[in-house]
Amino acid sequence: MLESQNLAFSYDGKTQILRSIDLQIRPGEVVVLTGPTGSGKSTLAKCLSGFIPRSIEGEFSGEIIINGENTSDYPIAEISRLVSLVQQDPDSQICTLKVSDEVAFGPENYEFELKTMEKLIKSSLFAVGASHLHNRNTHTLSGGEKQRLAIASMLSCQPKYLILDEPSASLDPKGILLLRKILSQLKDKNVGVLCIEHNLDAIRPVADSILSVSNGTITNWTQIEEQTLTPSPAFVPSNKSLLSLEGIDFSYGSTKVIQDVSMSIHEGEIIALMGGNGSGKTTLVSLLGGLLEPDIGCVHLGKDAMSDIDRKNIAKRISVVFQNPNHQIFERTVWKEQILTSEIIDNMHEDSIERSRNLLNSANLGNFVDRNPFSLSHGQKRRLNITSTIAHLPDILLLDEPFIGQDQDGKSFILNAITETASANGAALVVTHNPNFARNHCNRVIFVENGSILLDGSPETVLQRLVEIGHSEYSELGVNS
Amino acid sequence: MENQTEFIQNRGKINPLLKILLLIITISGIMIYPSWRLSSILLVVVILLFRVSRASLKLSRNRTKFIIIFSILLLIFQVFITVNGTVLGFVIPQLSNFGPYFPITDYGVERGLSIASRFLLVVLSSMLFVAVTDPTLLAHSLTRLKIPYRYSFALIIALRFLPLFDSENQVVRMAQKSRGIQPEVGGLRKILRTIQYTFFPLLVSSLSRVESLAISMDGRGFGYSENRTYFRKSQWKLSDTLLLVLGLGYVVLCFLLALGYLPILSAII
Numbered sequence: 001m002l003e004s005q006n007l008a009f010s011y012d013g014k015t016q017i018l019r020s021i022d023l024q025i026r027p028g029e030v031v032v033l034t035g036p037t038g039s040g041k042s043t044l045a046k047c048l049s050g051f052i053p054r055s056i057e058g059e060f061s062g063e064i065i066i067n068g069e070n071t072s073d074y075p076i077a078e079i080s081r082l083v084s085l086v087q088q089d090p091d092s093q094i095c096t097l098k099v100s101d102e103v104a105f106g107p108e109n110y111e112f113e114l115k116t117m118e119k120l121i122k123s124s125l126f127a128v129g130a131s132h133l134h135n136r137n138t139h140t141l142s143g144g145e146k147q148r149l150a151i152a153s154m155l156s157c158q159p160k161y162l163i164l165d166e167p168s169a170s171l172d173p174k175g176i177l178l179l180r181k182i183l184s185q186l187k188d189k190n191v192g193v194l195c196i197e198h199n200l201d202a203i204r205p206v207a208d209s210i211l212s213v214s215n216g217t218i219t220n221w222t223q224i225e226e227q228t229l230t231p232s233p234a235f236v237p238s239n240k241s242l243l244s245l246e247g248i249d250f251s252y253g254s255t256k257v258i259q260d261v262s263m264s265i266h267e268g269e270i271i272a273l274m275g276g277n278g279s280g281k282t283t284l285v286s287l288l289g290g291l292l293e294p295d296i297g298c299v300h301l302g303k304d305a306m307s308d309i310d311r312k313n314i315a316k317r318i319s320v321v322f323q324n325p326n327h328q329i330f331e332r333t334v335w336k337e338q339i340l341t342s343e344i345i346d347n348m349h350e351d352s353i354e355r356s357r358n359l360l361n362s363a364n365l366g367n368f369v370d371r372n373p374f375s376l377s378h379g380q381k382r383r384l385n386i387t388s389t390i391a392h393l394p395d396i397l398l399l400d401e402p403f404i405g406q407d408q409d410g411k412s413f414i415l416n417a418i419t420e421t422a423s424a425n426g427a428a429l430v431v432t433h434n435p436n437f438a439r440n441h442c443n444r445v446i447f448v449e450n451g452s453i454l455l456d457g458s459p460e461t462v463l464q465r466l467v468e469i470g471h472s473e474y475s476e477l478g479v480n481s
Numbered sequence: 482m483e484n485q486t487e488f489i490q491n492r493g494k495i496n497p498l499l500k501i502l503l504l505i506i507t508i509s510g511i512m513i514y515p516s517w518r519l520s521s522i523l524l525v526v527v528i529l530l531f532r533v534s535r536a537s538l539k540l541s542r543n544r545t546k547f548i549i550i551f552s553i554l555l556l557i558f559q560v561f562i563t564v565n566g567t568v569l570g571f572v573i574p575q576l577s578n579f580g581p582y583f584p585i586t587d588y589g590v591e592r593g594l595s596i597a598s599r600f601l602l603v604v605l606s607s608m609l610f611v612a613v614t615d616p617t618l619l620a621h622s623l624t625r626l627k628i629p630y631r632y633s634f635a636l637i638i639a640l641r642f643l644p645l646f647d648s649e650n651q652v653v654r655m656a657q658k659s660r661g662i663q664p665e666v667g668g669l670r671k672i673l674r675t676i677q678y679t680f681f682p683l684l685v686s687s688l689s690r691v692e693s694l695a696i697s698m699d700g701r702g703f704g705y706s707e708n709r710t711y712f713r714k715s716q717w718k719l720s721d722t723l724l725l726v727l728g729l730g731y732v733v734l735c736f737l738l739a740l741g742y743l744p745i746l747s748a749i750i
Contacts, residue, residue: 046696049700051696051699051700055695055696055699076699076700077699077702077704077705080699080700080701080702081702084700084701085696085700087693087696087697088693089690089693091645091690092689092690092693092694092697093693093694093696093697094641094697095634095637095638095641095694095697095698096617096637096641097615097616097617097637097640097641098617100712100713101617101712101713104712104713105698105701105703106701106702107710107712108709108710108711108712109701109702109703109704109705109706109709110702110705110706111705111706111708111709111710112710113710114710114712117710117712118712121712138641139641139644139645150697153701154700154701157701157702286655289655289659290658291655291658291659292655311658311661311663312661312663314661315659315660315661316661318659319659320655320656320659322652322655322656324652324686326682326685326686326689327649327652327653327656327682327686328653328656328659328660328682329681329682329685330657330660330662330677330678330681330682340660340662341660341661344660344661344662345661374681374685389659389660
């Protein structure tokens, strides 16, 4: 059994992240851990896997006991043979250039024999359904494939316990179904799993117990915590086109990613842009935002061709928020970051300053105005990305998977921003895998496959049609990402 | 399904260590004997090797443009500044009392060709080396030279993260564009701000990756022991020794040519 007794931790000695955590994970058991952003879930994962206090400094107290033995004297390499941690971003964890090398990395470090290594690589890749990837280069893998590789490369070290930090974050519904299968198989192999997850619907079917962290302590999770968001009032979109694509083709080098796409975004629309990993959703958002030039076709903002409009003018009318928050923070304080766009587009007046303050307060960032934005948590940074691009009241919001890693408050805030924009004769397009969001808050769903629009219509029609054409995972899961 | 997994253990026919040695040898040779004819012959050989190894010579549009334009500029610059040698003509010919200016001499053209062809050779042979070398096998061959594996792994990690860094740079530029941030060059303050807007996000993103990577590597026993085993290993074969001897012979030849011991051959190449 992997257990923590009376575990407490603080990074700076002042703010207590964890206080008196008692947790037990038995072999063959899947324990799911949820809780608000910044509640200390990832910190707990690092304590259980031994990186705190060995590699990461802070005030640590309590005990980690593995199979009855106190591990306080164990070096990190010894603990790692028993407990493995798969972190949130799979891309940052891959350190070699070939799939087989990556899975072999652990066994090589532990000086395994060639034959044992070969056996371990085969069985680990098989366990995550990735045997066919063994000779591929790591940088050519999709997000879901990288996630599976990260798990396989830990399994090859034969740990007794596996900790997964937000494993469903970068997965499409197909990937989530596969993840469930992987977790079931790990249970069969008697591996104890701790799964940190916001998206409970993704993992719940295979979970043995669900716990929640808040205020540094662990409690049993109760359904009340996960309130479903109130469905938005239905807007009747007008026929006025705000933004349109006509016959767009786009390629990265010789790889065509968007093929003959035409679409319009109208006033009052909230559109869910859905599709599998690598289907071209993010590229489509970049084309809509005028951030990529199409190879063929044209983009119109209102009646004007996008290529004829000044960059600042586009920024005034369209707000784009990407997936990784670190790539879109530029200033040294939260406040400077918040007013950056307003300054650039010369929109600094009392109203916009007041609106910026209100936005930060409603995003629970009001107390951090002087903080360096890079020191915020992932969820806080994502909220800042949104507040800093909507203070000047743009007409169109283009949001790429904004709900990932957000707790209930964060989700409500983002949802408000979306509905407010749409109700003020604007529109929002949201990349999402979540059919519940599409059903309850959108008045249109666009489903893309292989760079083309496969389905476009009302949420009911599109979700129903998806079931009919064999994409039932989008309806079945009800993934609450 | 499990049994069908067959691993490609060692794809390269030449030892990766020999590849790096041959790269160094080739470049040293043309520095010792800077003849444009020798560089051009080697350039043709390198391009042929690209074809043989089926490595792609295609670069992104901007990079190809940069390499070609830069080598042409090197050639023109040398032709302009070199005045000694037999005059072949003038860039600006004599027009009544005006000119002539900028003589073109045979020596200037030769020097220009020599520098431009050497530049192209260095760039293309390095590209060929990167394209045909498996970094994991190179790391293994370096450890056989008693270089600690921590250092050879730095090379693998650098190569692993280069494409990622490149794509992150593109995303940051798109994020700047979406906020209306445009590169500004008017005055030091604006230049510094442009640098800040690009480097802050990239730096923070890289640092957070470093932490994740360190945890991921430590968590899989990196540094557990002084030694480690290797799933894929490089091998040194007889053909590698022969190629090395050939390479060393080329260096000796370059020395002899440079010192003037082979006047007939140096008249040809």
